[in-house]
Amino acid sequence: MTSDADELGPLRVAIIGAGPAGSALAILLARHGGDVTLYDDGRRPDLLVGESLVPAVVPLLKTLGVEEETASFGCVKPGVSFVWSPTDRISVTFNRFAPAVFPYAYNVPRPRFDDALLARAIASGVRHVAARARLQPNLADEARGELALAPETLAAASALGGRPPHLIVDATGRARHVARVLAIPARLGPRKDVAHFAHFEGFRWDDAPGQVLIARREAGWSWCIPLQERLSIGIVLGQDDAARLGRTPEDRLERAIAGDRWLSSIAGDARRVTDVATYANYQLISERGHGRGWVMMGDAFGFIDPMLSPGVFLALRSAELLADVLKPWRGRRAIPSPTELDSALASYANRQRAELSAWFDLVAYLYDGRLAALIQAGRAWMPQHPGFLKRAMQQHIARHVGLLASGAATTSRYSRGLLRFLSRHGLRGVDPAALAIR
Ligand SMILES: Cc1cc2nc3c(=O)[nH]c(=O)nc-3n(C[C@H](O)[C@H](O)[C@H](O)COP(=O)(O)OP(=O)(O)OC[C@H]3O[C@@H](n4cnc5c(N)ncnc54)[C@H](O)[C@@H]3O)c2cc1C
Known part of the structure; x- marks a missing residue:
């Protein structure tokens, strides 16, 4: 610990980006007296991806104190159905695996969800600076940290009084601000897809309310995510296949629905009530997740793939893991030495990297067909000599x-x-x- 009067705690943390990752970390630190400045200009597009949440998100929402509010604008998601062809689907309901798995999740309009988390952060004592932040290499004092807030960014947070933060957190999502400033490379995944999606009303729904549908298409796959009153429909496919569907995102989504008998049975008569949003959908994990005085979280650290919807979970989980390693210093009038901070951040980064890698591996089973093949093999195996042992084995595997x-x-x-x-x-x-899945 340092005894320098200027270096008395609590730990000053500047978080860049108020998506789920940044706001969740801000809540967890501020709740225990942390000195947290959160930069985000608060301008959100009407449509944001990340609408379907996995069950493991719900305990985190409870911890953050936003589950009730999420329930007020979200839609309970009881499970997911994977549609390999119109005649071949597997439907999963989460409560089948309870209590090991949380029995439900939510589908949410993301801008509303992000606003709820940001409001909770502000209510917890976080200072929100409504501005885009800019970082730069810290040439003046590298021993203290590799990065610094740009002068206008530091000045925008009047409560910092010109004193730089002890820790800068990159929660800028796919903008990956720190990776760009420090030219940090990333391990890339095999897929370079594009996604187009929009919200619809007046659709036909024969499935359980809230059930998310993921369907394999001739090229790529589609999602149907029920929200309150609306259905989010998206397609995810390779760039060339997307170009073959049409020139504009609107053309492509419209043709994807019209040319797919299954999808048009749901949305053929539906009315599109939003613009069509487009996302380039790469897979990557940053080769460095932390350095002296800085750390990455959420998508800024790694982005997996939308197929199994792990993004918001990984964002919130990174907040939980990071808050945990910072526990010894939050709110106390003591700050870590650079070595102590570095070792805490290294332990967080290793755990988050392990989470990202595990999801990376899991998603590959879906794309290359191994998971579907395993399910088909299991289905063919069961009717031959069914018995208690076989049933127990199958339940064990499914669990x-x-x-x-x-x-x-x-x-x-x-x-x-x-x-x-x-x-x-x-x-x-x-x-x-x-x-x-091609
Ligand atoms: C096609 C597609 C579909 C997806 N579907 C799902 C899904 O169904 N379920 C799911 O869980 N995940 C999904 N995801 C992933 C999910 O959207 C992300 O993983 C999640 O949003 C990550 O949260 P985050 O807080 O890390 O980043 P973000 O949500 O991107 O938040 C980053 C924030 O930082 C702000 N920011 C950026 N730069 C600056 C700056 N310089 N200064 C200040 N603020 C800044 C941004 O404005 C934004 O508010 C999908 C992704 C794609 C591409």
Whole structure:
């Protein structure tokens, strides 16, 4: 610890970005007396991706004190159905795996969700600076930290009184501000898709209320996410396949629906009530997640893939993990030495990287068809000599897949090992390539 009067605590933290990651961390630190400045210009587009949440988000919402509010504008999500073809689907309801898996999740209009978290952060004592922040390499005092707030960014937070923060947190999402300033490379995933989506009214819905539908398409896949009164419909596909569908995002989404008998049975008569939003949908994990005086969280650290909807969970989980390693200093009149802070951040970054890598691996099973092949093999196996042992085995396997895909235990060595083993030795002749998502 340092005894310099200027260096008395509490730890001053500047968080850049008030998406789920940044606001959640701000709440967790400020609640215990942390000195937190949160930069975000608060300008959100009408449509934001991240509408379907996994069950493991709900306990985090409870911890953050926003579950009740989320329920007021969200839609309870009882499960997910994967539609491989109009005649082949698997439907999962989360309560089947309770209590290991939280029995439900939510679908949310994201701008509203983000506003609720930001409002809770402000109510917890966080200073919100309604401005975009700019970071720069800290050439003046590298021993203190590799990065500094740009002068106008420091000045915009009058409560900082010109004193730089001890810790800068990059929660800028896919803008990845720190990675850009420090030229940090990333490990890239195999897919470089584009997504187009919009909200619809007047759709036809034969599934359980709130059930999310993920459907394999000739190229890529589509989502149907029920919200209150509306249905979010999105398509995710390779850039070339998207270009073949049409020139504009509107054309592409419209043709994707019209040309797909299953999707048009849901949305053929529906009315689009928003613009069509477009996202480039890459997969990456940053090669460095922290450095002297800075740390990344949420999408700024790594972005996996929308297929299993882990993004908001990973954002909130990174906040939980980071708040946990900062626990010894939040709110106390003592701050860590640079070495202590570095070691705390390293331990957080290792855990978050392990979470990201586990989801990276899991999503690959869906795209390359191994998970669908395993399910088909299991279905063919059951009717031959059904019995207690077989049923118990199948339930055991389903439970572990549920634990992985719900976020309840995505890093579990046993569950991951079981899936790896089965996808090598349990496919019983079913060819995963035939079930892969192009
Ligand atoms: C096509 C697609 C579909 C998806 N679907 C889902 C889904 O169904 N479920 C799910 O859980 N996830 C989904 N995701 C992922 C999810 O959207 C993200 O993982 C999640 O939003 C990450 O939260 P975050 O807080 O890290 O970043 P963000 O939500 O991106 O928040 C970053 C914030 O930082 C602000 N910011 C950026 N730069 C600055 C700056 N310089 N100064 C101040 N503020 C700044 C931004 O304005 C924003 O408010 C999807 C992603 C894609 C691409």
